[in-house]
Amino acid sequence: MEKRNKTAFEQLINTKEKVKDNWEETERGKNFNILIPAAILEMDLTPNLKIVLGFIYSVCEKRGYVNMTNKRISRYLCLTENTISTTMKELRQLTFIQKTDKGDVLSSEVQQTIQQRKDRTILIPFEVFNSKLPPGAKILWGEYNSLSKGKKPYYASREYTSKRLNMNKSSISNWTTLLYDNDYLQKNDLYSGYKFKKRIIITKIFERSKKDDYNKEIEEQ
Numbered sequence: 533m534e535k536r537n538k539t540a541f542e543q544l545i546n547t548k549e550k551v552k553d554n555w556e557e558t559e560r561g562k563n564f565n566i567l568i569p570a571a572i573l574e575m576d577l578t579p580n581l582k583i584v585l586g587f588i589y590s591v592c593e594k595r596g597y598v599n600m601t602n603k604r605i606s607r608y609l610c611l612t613e614n615t616i617s618t619t620m621k622e623l624r625q626l627t628f629i630q631k632t633d634k635g636d637v638l639s640s641e642v643q644q645t646i647q648q649r650k651d652r653t654i655l656i657p658f659e660v661f662n663s664k665l666p667p668g669a670k671i672l673w674g675e676y677n678s679l680s681k682g683k684k685p686y687y688a689s690r691e692y693t694s695k696r697l698n699m700n701k702s703s704i705s706n707w708t709t710l711l712y713d714n715d716y717l718q719k720n721d722l723y724s725g726y727k728f729k730k731r732i733i734i735t736k737i738f739e740r741s742k743k744d745d746y747n748k749e750i751e752e753q
Contacts, residue, residue, distance in 0.1 A: 599635030
């Protein structure tokens with residue numbers, strides 16, 4: 533057998549293709565949370581655009597850029613690859629995101645808009661964004677949980693929620709029912725009386741370690 537020196541060995545090792553860091557398929561990926569700032573929530577965008585833009589914002593906050601393929605993002609957000617491809621293309625056309633040598637980043641205009649608004653951010657945990665719920669229902673769950681945290685009642689009016697999320701009231705009603713029917717809400721009760729009508733929402737609590745408590749991340753913002 534032909535002998536080779538250490539330098540030659542190291543050169544051979546370094547030429548091998550590096551294993552891709554598919555972090556979203558690890559335990560770390562299952563503890564990842566999507567944050568969507570108020571500035572994005574109030575934009576006149578479809579739920580698909582909002583949740584993907586929120587995902588890009590969240591990854592950029594942790595890694596600086598997003599260099600995942602559409603296929604990887606689609607599996608992670610539980611959306612079709614075609615939906616992700618179309619959404620990413622539209623976000624670039626709107627100049628909300630832009631390509632760099634490392635990957636996609638938020639445009640400076642979007643970053644500035646987010647920084648100027650200090651209103652309540654919503655958080656969507658893996659258990660919700662990786663589900664087959666429609667993107668609008670996932671965002672609505674995040675809004676409910678931003679106040680409920682699985683313990684307190686969310687009792688803001690449908691009109692308030694509609695304005696804050698820039699979604700129509702009928703969609704909010706339908707998605708609330710969908711969330712409750714699929715056990716993402718502990719409570720969805722309507723209280724009514726003479727000139728009085730209030731709906732009480734309490735979100736489901738997902739079991740996490742104290743270290744990875746998604747509701748703690750909301751409280752620390």
